[in-house]
Amino acid sequence: MAKAVLKVEDVRKEFVLGSHRQTVLKGVNIEVLSGEFVALAGPSGSGKSTLLNLIGCLDVPDGGSIEIDGVEVGRLSAKEQARIRREKIGFVFQNFNLLPVLTAAENVEYPLTLLKVSAAERKERVRKALDVVGLTEHMHKRPTEMSGGQQQRVAIARALVTEPTVILADEPTSHLDQENSEIVVRLMQRLSREEGVTFLFTTHDPGVMAEASRVIRLRDGLIDAGAASEAAAASAVDGN
Numbered sequence: 001m002a003k004a005v006l007k008v009e010d011v012r013k014e015f016v017l018g019s020h021r022q023t024v025l026k027g028v029n030i031e032v033l034s035g036e037f038v039a040l041a042g043p044s045g046s047g048k049s050t051l052l053n054l055i056g057c058l059d060v061p062d063g064g065s066i067e068i069d070g071v072e073v074g075r076l077s078a079k080e081q082a083r084i085r086r087e088k089i090g091f092v093f094q095n096f097n098l099l100p101v102l103t104a105a106e107n108v109e110y111p112l113t114l115l116k117v118s119a120a121e122r123k124e125r126v127r128k129a130l131d132v133v134g135l136t137e138h139m140h141k142r143p144t145e146m147s148g149g150q151q152q153r154v155a156i157a158r159a160l161v162t163e164p165t166v167i168l169a170d171e172p173t174s175h176l177d178q179e180n181s182e183i184v185v186r187l188m189q190r191l192s193r194e195e196g197v198t199f200l201f202t203t204h205d206p207g208v209m210a211e212a213s214r215v216i217r218l219r220d221g222l223i224d225a226g227a228a229s230e231a232a233a234a235s236a237v238d239g240n
């Protein structure tokens with residue numbers, strides 16, 4: 001039985017804009033097991049990015065707890081949050097967010113430099129990460145010299161290279177055409193199945209959701225219990 005690497009319990013978040021107070025997350029509970037490939041779905045404005053930002057230590061919850069690899073991250077100082085982000089979390093963004101002046105290899109190497117990994121080990125880990133995403137021959141190219149799909153694969157290699165507990169991906173395929181979207185989703189799925197990498201990603205695309213090992217749905221600030229029980233019933237039937 002795989003262990004839970006992410007536990008979100010009764011998480012609440014509200015935003016105040018002037019006199020308007022909006023409760024976006026009203027007590028969210030989710031658990032993600034090591035090696036799972038989990039989609040977070042829900043209508044626009046349902047709080048998917050807000051939840052991902054809390055899990056990614058980019059914001060703090062107003063209540064509840066978030067545990068990553070057994071560490072409670074919801075009430076850490078900004079400095080401690082930054083350390084958790086560097087050591088335990090990989091990020092993939094919809095617009096790739098590669099540094100334009102760096103080559104593919106240098107982009108992938110960057111987070112290892114922040115972790116003070118030795119030059120020899122950096123070289124080996126970058127080589128392996130680019131190999132796993134199938135971009136060895138493009139390692140010296142800059143982002144502008146690569147397609148969107150190739151750039152997103154570099155971003156996945158950059159997220160992978162630190163061997164994080166979980167990779168969080170916010171709409172990783174929404175800026176890609178159908179063909180590249182499929183390539184990127186299949187790549188993430190393969191990394192989950194073959195390398196045991198854990199992914200939690202948001203998406204609006206039913207085709208992408210269909211590839212997930214599990215779909216968690218947010219609605220009105222809560223996990224959609226109907227969808228959760230449907231998923232439990234489906235996994236009981238197919239034995240996953």
Ligand SMILES: Nc1ncnc2c1ncn2[C@@H]1O[C@H](COP(=O)(O)OP(=O)(O)OP(=O)(O)O)[C@@H](O)[C@H]1O
Nearest residue numbers: 015016017024042043044045046047048049050051
């Ligand atoms: N920093 C903020 N300040 C104020 N309101 C915010 C902030 N961030 C998000 N919100 C509000 O919280 C709600 C949820 O936003 P969020 O981006 O999490 O939704 P989402 O499900 O990711 O939407 P989409 O699918 O359109 O990306 C929205 O109503 C949004 O306006």
